[in-house]
Amino acid sequence: MLDRSSLRERPEAVAEAIANRGADVDLEAILELDEQWRDRKARGDSLRHDRNEVSSRIGRLKGEGREEEAEEAIERSQSLKAEIETVEREAAELAEELEEAMLELPQIPDESVPVGESEDENVERRRWGFDDLRKLPEEVVPHYDLGEELDIIDEARGAKTSGAGFYFMKGEGARLEHALIQFMLSVHREQGYLDVVPPVPVNSESMRGTGQFPKFVEDAYRLGGANDEPYDDDDLWLCPTAEVPVTNMYADDILLGEDLPLKHQAYSPNFRREAGEHGTETRGIVRVHQFNKVELVNFVEPDESYDRLEGLLGEAEEVLRRLGLPYRILELCTGDLTFASAKTYDIEVWAPGDDLEDGPDEGGRWLEVSSASNFEAFQARRAGIRYRPEHHESADYLHTLNASGLALPRVVVAILEYYQNPDGTVTVPDPLREYMGTDRIEGHEAVGESALGEGE
């Protein structure tokens, strides 16, 4: 949420920022609402002032036994009461409308963010790992085919038990997943992160705090009730990213200056309906409804958030570097920023299995495995997360940042494709071997009748 007073002070700047995002917001209407609200608020305050004076006079008169005068004052107080009720009802309605409108206003991009309309105008900052590529098979088998051959990814049975977009990891696939989780957590632990296991259901209030709600209800899985039915603050939803529970851990809290920067990492499952994405990525585990992820969340002092963003990006990248997976860094343009973000870097790993048009010259495709974002005070204001710089100073909103460190299925895809050998096995990247207990994924025999008669 934006700060209302800065909205009043420089509406042109806000309007321009919103236009750069390609967002459609009636700023004029919001300013008008604010104006009206302030008017009612001032009138209500002054009426209340009058009533407070009358009230204390009643107390005094009663004390002195001057009943008649007290009676008169009581009548005056009653008529004030009625007036206050009217004015304040109006004020409350306006305030609510204003609040709703403010919740739909997107974050203002940082001035360093390149202006652009869509993801096509994101700016590539650098690549890593392409100078010294591993020798790949002639034909890299895409992860979904390889996963099926090795019987380590089972999409068919996932669809059967839960629906399209859900899948089983089996055998070395499951072990690879476990190994990656342990490995990532330990990398980030070295970087000063505190491990957190968050609750998976989160309430509507939390979803609003981080900016998922009210605009993106359709992307969430609701527990009980249909998504398009009205919801209450305490209705529950499946966690779409650990950013939600972990950031909201400190909702309505006041942290101390010496607590910051606070760095938490959380491994959790993530659930996304991917509304409007049906028909894309039907095969494989690139876009699914449930996936695991290690999430990095930072709480910092406002002055430090942009330095921290660079640091956070480095911390997330470290995972890919140690795994030896080639990747690139993009700086998102204004039109591609998410709702709450003021500046975002994407980390895209190279998956050589499927040749896509917008992939690198070496072939294959890019897969987004992390977005490192600075939300400035946008989430903090919505969720009420403040800090006290010095013990005697008043509390102020802090800045929040987060990045995936990293999203697991896409890293699995990159490993299965980039570390693939000509014989159809997959070499386990060095740092994962201690967690996997093996240096090679060889797969296993599938079970069940459906495995027969494939005609080979």
Next chain:
RNA sequence: GCCAGGAUGGCCGAACGGUAAGGCGCACGCCUGGAAAGCGUGUUCCCUUUCGGGAUUCUGGGUUCAAAUCCCAGUCCUGGCGCCA
């Protein structure tokens, strides 16, 4: 799930229905040769250029001229009982 008790500023903690004591911590100032002590001021949000005003005793309703205080509903915490991976 049942029963009982509770929720007041950064923390602790008072307040016959009459308009939120006091203490601690922290900061600044005064005092001091310097420090301690002492004294003073400040330490939630909103409106207001200023002056000032309003709100705020967990949340939401209600009673009343007036609610921290009384009533109703809810949330969370504590204790006891029950259940339980």
